[in-house]
Amino acid sequence: MKKIILGVICLCMMLCMMACSPKPEETLLASLDEIESIMRENMEHPDELIAQLSAYAEAQQPQWEQMNRTFEAMNRDDYMRIIDHHQDQVRDTILKILDLDLEFQDQIKADSVRMAAYMAAVNKIGVLYTNGNLHD
Numbered sequence: 001m002k003k004i005i006l007g008v009i010c011l012c013m014m015l016c017m018m019a020c021s022p023k024p025e026e027t028l029l030a031s032l033d034e035i036e037s038i039m040r041e042n043m044e045h046p047d048e049l050i051a052q053l054s055a056y057a058e059a060q061q062p063q064w065e066q067m068n069r070t071f072e073a074m075n076r077d078d079y080m081r082i083i084d085h086h087q088d089q090v091r092d093t094i095l096k097i098l099d100l101d102l103e104f105q106d107q108i109k110a111d112s113v114r115m116a117a118y119m120a121a122v123n124k125i126g127v128l129y130t131n132g133n134l135h136d
Helices: 001-019 026-039 047-074 076-108 112-129
Strands: none
Touching: 026 047, 026 076, 047 076, 047 112, 076 112
16 A cells, blocks of 8 residues: 555656646747847857857756757657747747857957857757757
8 A cells, every 4th residue: 555655646746847847849949049148148258158158058958958858759740739839939049049150250250269169169059959850
């Protein structure tokens, strides 16, 4: 009897933890918004932008990996429903980030040390897209 009660309690705790964890699409959208914000606020300060972008990527990596695992575990219909629902917001934010990225690269193109540091920070963000062929 004690084992059954313990099993039910563990199951309830697991369900509560799953319900409290952020949805993967919320993690993705929040991360993209934060990356855009970091870039926009620090465009005039290259060293600060690189440092903050790198620090944010390191801090968020566990959440991004969890988000990727959740997306990979979804069935195709659920995944496509999420993508379709948030497609415009993701696309618009990514386009803003790309514009800022190009502008920033133009600013630092003559400084190979800063460019290398910036590319290293951007590569840390690549964990968002570790499996680019999800549900293809």
